Amino acid sequence: xxxxxxxxxxxxxxxxxxxxxxxxxxxxxxxxxxxxxxxxxxxxxxxxxxxxxxxxxxxxxxxxxxxxxxxxxxxxxxxxxxxxxxxxxxxxxxxxxxxxxxxxxxxxxxxxxxxxxxxxxxxxxxxxxxxxxxxxxxxxxxxxxxxxxxxxxxxxxxxxxxxxxxxxxxxxxxxxxxxxxxxxxxxxxxxxxxxxxxxxxxxxxxxxxxxxxxxxxxxxxxxxx
Numbered sequence: 001x002x003x004x005x006x007x008x009x010x011x012x013x014x015x016x017x018x019x020x021x022x023x024x025x026x027x028x029x030x031x032x033x034x035x036x037x038x039x040x041x042x043x044x045x046x047x048x049x050x051x052x053x054x055x056x057x058x059x060x061x062x063x064x065x066x067x068x069x070x071x072x073x074x075x076x077x078x079x080x081x082x083x084x085x086x087x088x089x090x091x092x093x094x095x096x097x098x099x100x101x102x103x104x105x106x107x108x109x110x111x112x113x114x115x116x117x118x119x120x121x122x123x124x125x126x127x128x129x130x131x132x133x134x135x136x137x138x139x140x141x142x143x144x145x146x147x148x149x150x151x152x153x154x155x156x157x158x159x160x161x162x163x164x165x166x167x168x169x170x171x172x173x174x175x176x177x178x179x180x181x182x183x184x185x186x187x188x189x190x191x192x193x194x195x196x197x198x199x200x201x202x203x204x205x206x207x208x209x210x211x212x213x214x215x216x217x218x219x220x221x222x223x224x225x
Contacts, residue, residue: 012142013125013128013142013145016124016142016145016146016149017121017124017125017145017149019149020120020121020124020149020155020158021117021121023155024116024117024120024121024155024158024159025114025117027113027155027156027158027159027160028109028110028113028114028117028159029110030159030160032106032109032110040162040163041109041112041113041160041161041162042063042105043063043064043065043066044064044066044070044071044074044112044161044162044163045074045105045108045109045112045161046061046063046064046105047059047061047063047064047066047071048071048074048075048078049078049101049105049108051071051075052075052078052079052082053098053101057072059071066163066205066206067203067204067205067206067207068204069166069170069201069204069205070163070166070205070206073115073119073166074112074115077111077114077115078108078111081108081111082097085097109161112161113158113159113160113161115161115166116157116158116159116160116161116162116165116166117158117165119165119166119168119169120154120157120158120165120168120169122169123148123165123168123169123172124145124148124149125145126169126172126173126176127144127145127148127172128141128142128144128145129176130172130175130176130179131144131145133176133179133180133183134179154168163205163206164206166205167202167205167206167208167209170198170201170202170204170205170209171202171209171212173198173201173202174195174198174199174201174202174209174212174215174216175198175212175215176198177191177194177195177197177198178195178198178212178215178216178219179219180194181194181195181216181219181220181223182219182222182223187223195216198212199212199213199216
């Protein structure tokens with residue numbers, strides 16, 4: 001019994017992440033193939049598929065009203081999945097897959113939603129690392145991860161292929177770089193480059209990410225006043 005308790009204590013972060021993964025993944029088939037009733041799930045996924053079909057890295061389409069970074073997050077997952085469909089023998093060729101994507105577009109929704117789950121998982125781990133830097137207290141860090149993983153809004157957002165989970169991930173990444181910059185004994189060029197990268201990724205996912213720049217300005221002022 002004590003061995004089991006000790007094992008759980010040592011792996012409690014993994015247990016929380018696994019629990020979140022199970023709960024979040026359970027919703028990826030919600031309302032399967034009826035994408036019009038689950039909010040704005042279509043723009044990111046359709047722009048990604050169009051980019052692959054057009055052999056382009058520019059998601060410049062009338063139906064796409066988000067910033068570009070979300071499509072770049074989707075792109076490698078969809079390329080791998082489409083390559084698997086082609087190699088599996090389920091389709092005769094690339095043209096058959098193209099026609100399937102046009103007619104049965106919503107059948108790709110579970111993959112796009114799974115990407116949201118992975119973004120949430122990475123965001124939870126980043127939150128743990130941020131709390132470790134801020135508080136240097138494992139209990140507080142684990143408590144923060146637990147509260148976010150148990151948040152109804154966070155879990156619900158994980159069920160859908162919308163922009164908000166990638167946005168949470170990039171905002172947390174920006175905060176991680178900003179805190180690392182603020183706590184550094186000696187500021188180096190890499191700290192500014194990483195902060196710029198983090199803020200850029202947050203803003204490139206959705207316009208609300210630009211507010212992370214205010215955090216960087218505050219950290220810069222306090223560090224150099």
